[in-house]
Amino acid sequence: MSSRAGIATITKRKNRSQRFPPILQGGFRPFFLGGAVWALVVVVLWVSVLTSGAKLATMFDPLVWHRHEMLFGYLGAVIAGFLLTAIPNWTGRPPITGWRLAMLVGLWLVARLAVLFSLLVGAGVAAVFDVGFVLVLAAVCAREIIAAKNRNFPIVLIVLLLAVANGLDHADAFGLVQLSGSGWRAGFTLIVMLIAVIGGRIIPTFTRNWLVKHRPTAASPAPPDRFDSVCLAITAISLAGWVAAFDPLAVGASLVAAGGFQAVRLSRWCGNKTLREPLVLCLHIAYAWLPIGLLLMGTSMLHPGVPLTSALHALSAGAMASMTLAVMIRATLGHTGRALRADGSTVAIFVLVTVGAAVRVAAPVLPFDYNRTVGLAGFLWGGAFLLFAVAYGPKLLGNSLKPQT
Numbered sequence: 001m002s003s004r005a006g007i008a009t010i011t012k013r014k015n016r017s018q019r020f021p022p023i024l025q026g027g028f029r030p031f032f033l034g035g036a037v038w039a040l041v042v043v044v045l046w047v048s049v050l051t052s053g054a055k056l057a058t059m060f061d062p063l064v065w066h067r068h069e070m071l072f073g074y075l076g077a078v079i080a081g082f083l084l085t086a087i088p089n090w091t092g093r094p095p096i097t098g099w100r101l102a103m104l105v106g107l108w109l110v111a112r113l114a115v116l117f118s119l120l121v122g123a124g125v126a127a128v129f130d131v132g133f134v135l136v137l138a139a140v141c142a143r144e145i146i147a148a149k150n151r152n153f154p155i156v157l158i159v160l161l162l163a164v165a166n167g168l169d170h171a172d173a174f175g176l177v178q179l180s181g182s183g184w185r186a187g188f189t190l191i192v193m194l195i196a197v198i199g200g201r202i203i204p205t206f207t208r209n210w211l212v213k214h215r216p217t218a219a220s221p222a223p224p225d226r227f228d229s230v231c232l233a234i235t236a237i238s239l240a241g242w243v244a245a246f247d248p249l250a251v252g253a254s255l256v257a258a259g260g261f262q263a264v265r266l267s268r269w270c271g272n273k274t275l276r277e278p279l280v281l282c283l284h285i286a287y288a289w290l291p292i293g294l295l296l297m298g299t300s301m302l303h304p305g306v307p308l309t310s311a312l313h314a315l316s317a318g319a320m321a322s323m324t325l326a327v328m329i330r331a332t333l334g335h336t337g338r339a340l341r342a343d344g345s346t347v348a349i350f351v352l353v354t355v356g357a358a359v360r361v362a363a364p365v366l367p368f369d370y371n372r373t374v375g376l377a378g379f380l381w382g383g384a385f386l387l388f389a390v391a392y393g394p395k396l397l398g399n400s401l402k403p404q405t
Contacts (some may be wrong), residue, residue, distance in 0.1 A: 020098045022399050027084025027096055028335060029396045030105045032328045033389065035077030038112060039321075042069045047378040051371050059118040059126070059361045064173050064184075068285040070316060071187050072130065072166045073112050078196075078324045079162075080108065081139050083155065085331060087141060091148030096140060104140065107133045134163035163191055182243055189239040192315055195290060195323050196235055200228055202327075203283045210280050211273060222268040229263040235294065236376070248301045254297030262291035278342035282326045282350045290317030290359065296361075307364040317381055318357040325353055326386060332392050337401035345391040349384045356381030382388040 023029050031338035044067040048054040055243060090094040098102070103210045111129040118126040138159040145153050168183030170176075203222035211218050238254040241247075271284030293315035300306040329349070333340050 017289055021391040023397050024099075024101050025095075025097050026335060027104075028081040028328070028331050029100060030101065031077045031084070031108070032332060033396045034105065034109065035081065035324075036328070036388045036392075037076050037384045038077065039070065040382050040389070041384040042066060042074065043378045043385075047375050050206050050376050057117045057119045059123050060173050061220065063140060065115070067184055068169055068173070069112070069115065071184060071191065072134070072162070072169070073115070075191055075320060076134060076137075076162070077108060078328065079159070080104070080258070082327065082331070083137070083141055083159075085335065087114065087144050087150075087152070090152050090353055091144055091150045093144055093148055100140075104133075104136065107136060122209075123170070124173045127167065127174075127398070130170065131163055131167045134159060138163060152384075158190060158194065158242030159185075162187055165190065172325055180245065181247070186244045188312075188315070189236075189243050189379065191320055192239060192290070192293075193232075193236055195287070195319055196232055199283070199287045199290070199323060200232070200265070203271075203287060206280050206283060206330075207271065207274055211270065214277070215273060218273050219270060221270045230264060231258075231265045234258045238294070238298075242301075251297045252301030255294050255301065257298075258296030259291045259296075259298060262294060266291060276391055279326075279330060279340055280345050282322070282342075285350070285354060286319060286322030286326050289314050289322060292361075295318060299352050310361045310364055312356065313360045317360050317377075318354075321357065321381070321384075322353050323348070325349060325384065326377070328388070329392065332395055336395050336398075338395065343391075345387055349391070352380050352387065353384035356384065 023033075045054070045056060046062065049056065049062045049066075054061055056065060062067060082103070083098050087093075107129065111126075112134045114121050114126040114129045138156050141159060142153070142156045144150075152249060159294075165183050165187035168177070168179055169187065170183075172181065174178040201224075204223070208220045211220055234254065235258040238251065238258040241251040242253060266284065266287055269284065271281065274280040274284065293311050296306060296311035296314055297308065300308040300311050301384050325343055329342075329346060330340065356377050356379075359366075359373065360382060363373040363377060
């Protein structure tokens with residue numbers, strides 16, 4: 001096909017997509033909104049279980065369900081929304097829209113309900129839908145990348161690895177294999193590494209762009225170099241050792257080193273010069289949870305008095321939640337034709353998620369009732385996602401202010 005014919009085909013498909021409701025005109029729209037709502041549902045149900053003894057209709061242990069759904073449910077939706085929005089930019093192909101997008105979102109939603117109500121539908125059905133969604137997402141991404149002969153195919157391999165980790169978590173939870181949590185730890189590690197890799201691309205870039213426009217005389221973030229590669233390698237090796245349950249002392253020391261390297265890496269991105277721009281500053285704050293979490297994780301393996309749960313929540317409720325909210329907000333504003341500016345609700349979202357994560361991380365050592373402290377953390381943290389749904393839901397459901405590119 002000639003380039004002119006290819007452009008005509010793409011234009012035709014884009015025009016056709018405009019016939020669908022706005023929510024089905026881009027993957028970021030239903031998946032970001034659906035993911036935020038699901039995160040709120042999960043934290044509300046988990047806090048209810050923890051504080052009032054409420055029962056869930058899932059075959060998962062409540063704690064395992066909470067962990068699984070935040071990792072593979074909420075983050076699965078955000079990853080889907082991100083990839084379905086980024087891949088058209090990488091490949092020049094039109095985005096997945098309309099009925100194809102609706103079917104993919106529907107599969108994600110059915111998977112969430114099947115896992116939640118697995119006592120009724122069965123563990124096998126829940127696993128098929130849950131793992132099946134990730135596999136279908138990988139197939140959709142692979143089709144678009146291969147058709148464009150794009151070099152970003154490794155992202156498909158990461159999605160496939162997430163599907164494997166998801167399946168192993170199901171098998172472990174239902175006693176089919178004895179993995180001692182290796183499945184969820186593998187998925188957790190993949191997400192942490194995605195944050196480290198993608199954060200290392202977008203945070204210095206967005207910071208540099210803002211500084212060039214608003215503070216042209218200020219020093220710019222250091223460009224990626226060998227130090228970044230070493231930092232990522234140490235982080236990956238350390239987390240792999242944690243997944244495989246290698247010698248705790250060696251893995252703990254390695255994780256502490258990885259946390260130190262990540263802290264130095266973050267300091268090279270000039271976050272202290274972006275105090276006047278919340279949309280950029282929030283990315284630096286979100287990434288700061290990564291070295292904090294790695295340092296806490298390593299320290300917990302070296303000194304049992306430091307709770308591992310604090311490290312895990314620094315990386316999940318802190319780094320993963322904050323970074324995904326930051327990305328969802330920027331993508332929503334940019335892809336719906338709005339100015340990249342943080343209003344009051346946006347600032348409140350980041351304050352709530354940051355304070356909520358901090359309270360949850362500190363909960364085991366605070367001199368207050370643990371369950372009530374966790375409930376407070378859940379209230380604050382969940383409030384961030386509720387506010388995102390309220391403030392950004394209309395933008396995701398409505399028409400763009402200008403045509404999307």
